[in-house]
Amino acid sequence: MKDRIVHTLQELRRYALSKDCEVALSYHEEDSYLIRFANSAISLNTNEHLIRLEITAHADRRRASFALITDLGKIDEMKQGIDTAAEMVAHTQPLTYQPTIPLFTETFIDEDGYDPALAQISNARRLEYFNQAARGLENDEIRLSGIFSSGSNTLAMINTQSEHFQYFKTSDTQVTVVLSHERLKWEVIAEGSAQNIAELDPARLRSELAFLLERYQYDAPQQLPLGKYDIVFGPAATADMITFMNWIGFNGGMMKRGFSFLSEEMVGGKVFSDRITLLDDPDRPETFPFKRDFTGIERNTYPLFQAGVFQGFVWSQDDADEFSAQPTGHTVSHKSLVLQGGNAPVNTLEELVKMPREVDLLYIPFLHYMNIVNPSKGIITASSRFGALLLKKDGTVSVPYNVRLTQSLLDIFGDRVAWLSEACVPYNTSQSYERRNPTAVIVPAFMRVNDLEISHSNASY
Amino acid sequence: MLAQIKGHIEQIKGAGATYVDARWYPYEQQNYLLMWNGNLKQNTSSRESGLGIRVLYKGAWGFSASSDLNNMGVLFDKALDNARLAAERVTLPVRLAEKGALQAKFASPCDTDPFSVPLAEKVAFLREMDEKLNQEGVFQRLSDLFFIRKQIVFADSEGSEIEKLITEVFASMQVTGLDSQGETHRREYRLARHGASTRGWEALDRQRFSENADRIVKEMNQVLVADACPKEDRSVILLPGIMYLQTHETIGHALELDRILGYELAYAGGSFVTLEDFGSLRYGSAKLTARADGTLPNTPGSFGYDDDGVACQNTVLIDKGILVGAITGRQMVEEANTRAKRTIFDGSGGCNRATSFYRVPIERMTNINIDPGEDGNLEDIVRNTEKGIILDGDRSWSIGSNREQFHFGTEIGWLVEDGQIAQVVKNPTYRGDTLKFWNSLSAVGDGSTWEVAYVDNCGKGQPNQVMQLGHGVPVCRFDNVRIGE
Numbered sequence: 001m002k003d004r005i006v007h008t009l010q011e012l013r014r015y016a017l018s019k020d021c022e023v024a025l026s027y028h029e030e031d032s033y034l035i036r037f038a039n040s041a042i043s044l045n046t047n048e049h050l051i052r053l054e055i056t057a058h059a060d061r062r063r064a065s066f067a068l069i070t071d072l073g074k075i076d077e078m079k080q081g082i083d084t085a086a087e088m089v090a091h092t093q094p095l096t097y098q099p100t101i102p103l104f105t106e107t108f109i110d111e112d113g114y115d116p117a118l119a120q121i122s123n124a125r126r127l128e129y130f131n132q133a134a135r136g137l138e139n140d141e142i143r144l145s146g147i148f149s150s151g152s153n154t155l156a157m158i159n160t161q162s163e164h165f166q167y168f169k170t171s172d173t174q175v176t177v178v179l180s181h182e183r184l185k186w187e188v189i190a191e192g193s194a195q196n197i198a199e200l201d202p203a204r205l206r207s208e209l210a211f212l213l214e215r216y217q218y219d220a221p222q223q224l225p226l227g228k229y230d231i232v233f234g235p236a237a238t239a240d241m242i243t244f245m246n247w248i249g250f251n252g253g254m255m256k257r258g259f260s261f262l263s264e265e266m267v268g269g270k271v272f273s274d275r276i277t278l279l280d281d282p283d284r285p286e287t288f289p290f291k292r293d294f295t296g297i298e299r300n301t302y303p304l305f306q307a308g309v310f311q312g313f314v315w316s317q318d319d320a321d322e323f324s325a326q327p328t329g330h331t332v333s334h335k336s337l338v339l340q341g342g343n344a345p346v347n348t349l350e351e352l353v354k355m356p357r358e359v360d361l362l363y364i365p366f367l368h369y370m371n372i373v374n375p376s377k378g379i380i381t382a383s384s385r386f387g388a389l390l391l392k393k394d395g396t397v398s399v400p401y402n403v404r405l406t407q408s409l410l411d412i413f414g415d416r417v418a419w420l421s422e423a424c425v426p427y428n429t430s431q432s433y434e435r436r437n438p439t440a441v442i443v444p445a446f447m448r449v450n451d452l453e454i455s456h457s458n459a460s461y
Numbered sequence: 462m463l464a465q466i467k468g469h470i471e472q473i474k475g476a477g478a479t480y481v482d483a484r485w486y487p488y489e490q491q492n493y494l495l496m497w498n499g500n501l502k503q504n505t506s507s508r509e510s511g512l513g514i515r516v517l518y519k520g521a522w523g524f525s526a527s528s529d530l531n532n533m534g535v536l537f538d539k540a541l542d543n544a545r546l547a548a549e550r551v552t553l554p555v556r557l558a559e560k561g562a563l564q565a566k567f568a569s570p571c572d573t574d575p576f577s578v579p580l581a582e583k584v585a586f587l588r589e590m591d592e593k594l595n596q597e598g599v600f601q602r603l604s605d606l607f608f609i610r611k612q613i614v615f616a617d618s619e620g621s622e623i624e625k626l627i628t629e630v631f632a633s634m635q636v637t638g639l640d641s642q643g644e645t646h647r648r649e650y651r652l653a654r655h656g657a658s659t660r661g662w663e664a665l666d667r668q669r670f671s672e673n674a675d676r677i678v679k680e681m682n683q684v685l686v687a688d689a690c691p692k693e694d695r696s697v698i699l700l701p702g703i704m705y706l707q708t709h710e711t712i713g714h715a716l717e718l719d720r721i722l723g724y725e726l727a728y729a730g731g732s733f734v735t736l737e738d739f740g741s742l743r744y745g746s747a748k749l750t751a752r753a754d755g756t757l758p759n760t761p762g763s764f765g766y767d768d769d770g771v772a773c774q775n776t777v778l779i780d781k782g783i784l785v786g787a788i789t790g791r792q793m794v795e796e797a798n799t800r801a802k803r804t805i806f807d808g809s810g811g812c813n814r815a816t817s818f819y820r821v822p823i824e825r826m827t828n829i830n831i832d833p834g835e836d837g838n839l840e841d842i843v844r845n846t847e848k849g850i851i852l853d854g855d856r857s858w859s860i861g862s863n864r865e866q867f868h869f870g871t872e873i874g875w876l877v878e879d880g881q882i883a884q885v886v887k888n889p890t891y892r893g894d895t896l897k898f899w900n901s902l903s904a905v906g907d908g909s910t911w912e913v914a915y916v917d918n919c920g921k922g923q924p925n926q927v928m929q930l931g932h933g934v935p936v937c938r939f940d941n942v943r944i945g946e
Contacts (some may be wrong), residue, residue: 002889030762032924034923034924035546035547036923037550037553037727038723038725038726038727039553039722039724040550040552040721041521041547041550041551041552041553042521042546042547042548042549042550042551043522043724044512044522044524044547044821045521045522045523045524045543045544045546045547046523046524046525046526046541046543046821047524047525047526047539048525048526048819048924048925049527049529050527050528050819053526062504063504064504064506065503065504065505065506066505066506066507066508067506067508068507068508068509069507069508069509069510069511069528069718070528071528071529073529073531083835085508088504088506088580091579091580091581091584092501092504092580092584093499093501093584093588095502096498096499096500096502097500120707122540123543123546124546127546127549127550130919143723143726145723145726145727147727147728149923149924155797176727176728178726179728180723180725180726180731182723185731185733185863187726187731189727205512205553209837256599257601257637258601258637258639258645259645261733322500322652356785368730368861368862369730369859369860369862370859371857371858371859371870372857372869373868373870373888373890374644374888375854376643376644376645377644377647381857381859381864381868381870382859383860383861384864385730402861402862404859404861404866404892406868406874406946419828431925440529455868455869455946456866456892458861458865459866459894460864460893461733461734461863461865
């Protein structure tokens with residue numbers, strides 16, 4: 001298949017050259033399978049096999065793109081796509097800066113992240129995974145929901161600058177298992193992420209769900225008083241906040257456009273707690289990494305915050321072109337973000353619950369519907385969801401209704417950080433908007449932050 | 462092609478399926494242009510075609526889709542195989558509400574196909590708007606155009622054949638500025654429906670855009686020098702630029718029947734509404750009447766027939782404050798009636814839609830509207846407000862997982878004291894509990910305040926689907942709302 005893809009792209013390249021068109025071609029192929037569960041049944045079992053070709057035509061400072069869903073047998077349709085992009089670019093407006101067409105100086109092929117056993121996992125095995133993860137935990141009132149999303153993702157790119165091409169192929173699985181009470185409306189969750197089949201672990205998910213169910217089934221939930229809490233964030237919550245930081249934090253283009261809480265003056269200065277070290281590390285396979293960016297720049301470990309000190313902004317090629325910056329190898333559809341662990345020997349939920357504590361701790365595993373209230377100050381807002389616990393200082397545990405947190409990322413990752421777990425886990429942050437793009441962020445299992453304000457507290461679910 | 466599709470539908474029905482449908486997209490075109498500070502940052506077009514097949518087998522759904530129609534039989538077989546696996550785990554077998562076999566056509570009103578308009582003309586429109594926005598105080602200026610045109614051919618095993626041609630135009634412009642502390646503030650204007658209009662290129666009214674360009678720049682500059690929004694309880698007067706989103710998030714999503722029945726619990730969330738609530742829950746004050754109206758001709762929430770093959774309808778959701786209806790499709794109404802052991806819903810509301818050929822139809826909003834009231838125009842409402850704040854523009858939104866509470870940030874606020882507009886404030890926010898909030902509705906503007914806002918990016922479902930829809934809303938006032946947090 002790889003050869004056919006490459007031959008097709010090379011033929012399209014030759015066609016573009018014969019027409020005197022300067023183009024960059026980006027091929028994306030996904031084979032996606034998704035079983036969705038709801039109300040303890042399979043509510044949907046779907047698969048899509050889609051091939052997309054994006055053609056970006058350049059003419060000096062002018063640029064235009066045409067994309068089509070196609071298949072490899074439709075070479076004439078793809079050539080027409082090149083003609084369309086060339087026609088578009090002829091009538092478009094020049095940019096105020098010179099966009100770079102990347103020059104691939106060598107061919108780069110990366111299939112390290114592809115596991116055919118995972119990509120082609122059978123329908124029956126997917127169902128069996130789910131059955132194992134929820135075995136014995138459902139009843140008439142406690143219903144199973146979730147997804148088993150798996151598939152393969154192929155990216156290939158070539159342009160008229162050289163004959164060399166780039167080719168990436170990965171496999172991935174994202175699993176979400178939710179148990180919810182039909183009448184009482186509480187929900188608990190366990191999630192998994194896999195890049196190869198050996199990483200599938202339904203027993204871990206079952207264990208996490210069983211532990212949470214014990215609390216949620218027998219404890220009456222309570223409304224928390226408003227005020228300040230010492231909060232322990234679970235991996236989903238931490239990963240979501242890191243993802244937002246990727247957007248309104250260290251992105252150079254966003255900073256230049258006024259949508260960042262970081263500034264150029266802050267580079268080299270202490271911004272966060274010295275417990276915070278955040279890297280972009282493409283050597284971590286759990287993040288479905290790109291070892292080259294889409295312009296051919298080799299990607300190596302890139303420090304973003306080192307012991308709280310801001311190391312610098314990242315620049316995609318287009319932002320670098322526009323703002324006269326140096327591209328940093330971040331023209332990619334996702335980074336490989338890794339928040340390093342700390343020294344707290346608290347690596348599982350059971351350990352967290354058993355841990356001696358001098359004050360009440362509010363455990364928030366998941367932040368629902370996060371949004372940016374004020375990008376300049378890094379203020380985000382979100383609600384707790386899926387298995388929050390109030391860990392009381394007397395060692396007991398109770399179940400809180402959901403609460404809202406509206407706070408600056410500068411505070412959350414600042415000096416109020418009390419500790420980070422030793423162990424880190426990959427949290428799958430893939431979104432299925434449009435094309436498949438498997439993404440995961442590696443974060444400590446738990447992160448405790450003191451004195452965070454709860455601004456809204458539910459009286460029910 | 463249609464004959465071939467119908468042949469396969471019969472074949473799969475013969476293999477044991479209880480229901481089969483197919484949505485063939487001969488084409489879907491999109492065109493997006495974004496001008497940012499005078500740079501045409503995005504100039505993208507796309508075209509796709511393909512087929513999506515839904516099979517119901519022993520009470521379970523299977524779905525399959527591809528753009529490659531050379532092996533159509535394989536695609537139908539895959540959908541059946543997927544349904545066979547799903548049938549191994551069924552708790553309540555899927556049943557579909559009755560509908561007739563329809564032979565129908567629908568085309569959204571459009572005088573000029575936006576895909577027939579030369580690119581240069583579109584770029585000229587954006588350049589004109591960009592130049593209008595390029596005024597003192599403006600740090601960033603954005604304007605964009607988004608066009609969709611798609612043909613959908615639907616056929617099912619119950620004998621329906623429906624052909625739709627949908628054209629949509631979306632447009633917006635935005636300015637941002639920096640205040641003396643270096644904080645960013647923005648103001649935006651989006652194309653909305655005022656009176657009779659269509660959904661083609663002609664919907665772009667240069668005069669209206671030009672006037673609104675001046676207005677948003679002026680208002681943004683007022684925000685840049687304004688005091689911060691106070692943190693206190695006030696009446697909030699929501700203009701359509703935020704009222705649409707309040708309606709969308711806390712009525713629209715909360716009343717999607719699949720959410721109520723738990724089908725989104727692993728992702729988008731549930732709803733605080735239960736089946737017992739229909740007919741009795743006081744959702745809002747007696748001034749609140751809300752409806753799902755898929756019959757307004759000129760908004761993206763009207764599409765003729767849904768992807769179950771059911772005609773769009775005008776359904777009352779909340780009648781003078783009492784919950785009476787939901788956003789429904791064929792499967793969910795049957796399941797709801799069965800679970801509730803009573804007839805809550807009399808047939809599908811025609812709201813089941815898929816965003817593309819490769820996604821499965823789910824309950825989506827049509828036009829979720831609030832009926833105009835009898836409390837006069839904006840000036841009348843302000844005059845009758847002792848201590849309030851007028852809010853406009855959606856800056857941020859975050860909703861609880863069961864839609865039970867919310868937090869919104871808006872672009873601009875005008876404090877109201879003793880019936881007079883006193884001053885502009887920056888970074889206004891408000892929050893509340895859904896039911897308490899709607900029950901505090903104390904004034905609903907008349908028809909002069911009513912407009913239809915478009916939404917082009919509503920996300921829901923797994924795999925995720927982005928949908929286009931509308932909200933016809935008047936100016937509304939709510940009392941005792943916490944602002945500034």
